[in-house]
Amino acid sequence: MSDRLGIGVIGLMMGCNMLHVNRHPRRFQSEIRGICDIRKDRLDQYGTEFSVPYATSDWRELIQRKDIDIVGIFSPDHLHMDMIRLALENGKHVICTKPLVVSLDEAKETIRLVRKHKRKFLVGQTRRFVTHHQEVKKFYDSGKIGTAMMAEASYVHGDMWKVFDRGAWRYEHPQDIIYGGACHPIDHLRWYFGDVDEVHAYGCPSPVDLRYPQDKETNFIINLKFKNNVLARVLIACGIHEQPGGSISDIMPMEGVSIFGTHGTIVNYHAAYREGGRHDAPRQEVHFDKDDVAEDFDGKEYSGHLMSVLKYVQEIEYCILNDKPVTVNEVEGAKCIATCAACWKSIENKQSAKVFNEF
Numbered sequence: 620m621s622d623r624l625g626i627g628v629i630g631l632m633m634g635c636n637m638l639h640v641n642r643h644p645r646r647f648q649s650e651i652r653g654i655c656d657i658r659k660d661r662l663d664q665y666g667t668e669f670s671v672p673y674a675t676s677d678w679r680e681l682i683q684r685k686d687i688d689i690v691g692i693f694s695p696d697h698l699h700m701d702m703i704r705l706a707l708e709n710g711k712h713v714i715c716t717k718p719l720v721v722s723l724d725e726a727k728e729t730i731r732l733v734r735k736h737k738r739k740f741l742v743g744q745t746r747r748f749v750t751h752h753q754e755v756k757k758f759y760d761s762g763k764i765g766t767a768m769m770a771e772a773s774y775v776h777g778d779m780w781k782v783f784d785r786g787a788w789r790y791e792h793p794q795d796i797i798y799g800g801a802c803h804p805i806d807h808l809r810w811y812f813g814d815v816d817e818v819h820a821y822g823c824p825s826p827v828d829l830r831y832p833q834d835k836e837t838n839f840i841i842n843l844k845f846k847n848n849v850l851a852r853v854l855i856a857c858g859i860h861e862q863p864g865g866s867i868s869d870i871m872p873m874e875g876v877s878i879f880g881t882h883g884t885i886v887n888y889h890a891a892y893r894e895g896g897r898h899d900a901p902r903q904e905v906h907f908d909k910d911d912v913a914e915d916f917d918g919k920e921y922s923g924h925l926m927s928v929l930k931y932v933q934e935i936e937y938c939i940l941n942d943k944p945v946t947v948n949e950v951e952g953a954k955c956i957a958t959c960a961a962c963w964k965s966i967e968n969k970q971s972a973k974v975f976n977e978f
């Protein structure tokens with residue numbers, strides 16, 4: 620066996636992105652040694668395509684293997700907790716896709732387990748690894764738009780039925796759209812402003828796809844008050860019909876984020892500001908690359924989720940091998956989940972709700 624870190628991946632749809640590690644031995648110090656899925660056709664197809672030596676339909680078996688150091692969890696949302704627990708109890712480092720888990724209690728349990736077993740833990744909040752979001756964040760950190768006062772972020776999925784077509788768990792279980800969807804913009808804003816103090820949320824169901832339970836909300840409007848006093852609103856539109864311009868357009872991008880600062884404003888792919896906020900300074904404009912711009916990765920072009928996943932595999936490798944802290948770690952993940960939990964509390968109690976941040 621090589622001296623690389625061994626990776627085992629559970630769930631072969633979003634999780635397939637991780638398998639590309641095996642195509643780039645010069646860019647990674649790890650390799651995919653095992654895959655798990657309950658669908659045999661996917662095990663056969665991807666095992667062959669990515670030369671993975673071990674395949675199983677039993678996630679417990681995969682996690683317990685001695686040659687696996689890092690477990691990548693990409694199963695349906697509600698299964699994450701049990702897989703996280705077994706992985707940590709077996710001394711594995713963990714990459715878990717968003718949402719980390721689906722309740723505040725599970726978030727607390729995750730933190731307890733990571734602290735007990737002292738492993739590296741990375742939550743795959745993909746937006747933090749997308750180049751244009753990273754560029755916008757860097758621009759914001761440069762101070763050009765001054766101090767943030769307000770913000771807005773969104774998760775707009777005008778073709779959610781296509782995702783329902785892919786996996787019945789999303790409507791049969793069903794996927795909770797606050798944890799599974801709102802976690803994206805909430806984490807995005809937490810990246811900028813830190814802890815959320817209070818939320819107020821409304822939700823409504825949608826008849827756009829009748830497979831999803833008709834009494835369960837798919838669209839939400841959420842107001843957030845951050846501890847640093849920034850106010851933000853979040854739009855979650857997963858039960859809507861179409862998205863003019865598509866997911867990366869200027870009209871209504873899927874991953875929108877706007878920041879209103881004392882010296883200027885960022886709206887999605889664009890920013891405008893005046894140096895030092897001076898009214899007599901010339902107006903400056905900045906434009907950022909869009910999400911679909913392909914990036915060069917080991918001579919090949921990748922974009923979207925694939926690129927984000929490969930970037931976070933590189934991060935956890937580096938953190939394991941150099942004993943460094945992970946950026947989007949279990950605490951970041953747990954605080955995002957705690958904010959989602961407060962959204963549900965607000966909807967149920969019809970009033971604002973405080974966020975638990977004491978992890």
Ligand SMILES: NC(=O)c1ccc[n+]([C@@H]2O[C@H](COP(=O)([O-])OP(=O)(O)OC[C@H]3O[C@@H](n4cnc5c(N)ncnc54)[C@H](O)[C@@H]3O)[C@@H](O)[C@H]2O)c1
Binds near residue numbers: 661
């Ligand atoms: N932006 C992102 O980061 C992003 C995007 C898409 C999905 N996700 C997350 O990834 C996870 C998977 O979503 P998806 O879209 O790939 O779903 P999917 O339904 O398309 O694929 C899930 C896979 O997991 C397998 N699976 C189900 N139960 C299993 C079990 N008990 N053991 C092993 N395998 C099992 C299924 O057979 C399927 O192949 C979810 O948590 C989802 O929220 C994240």
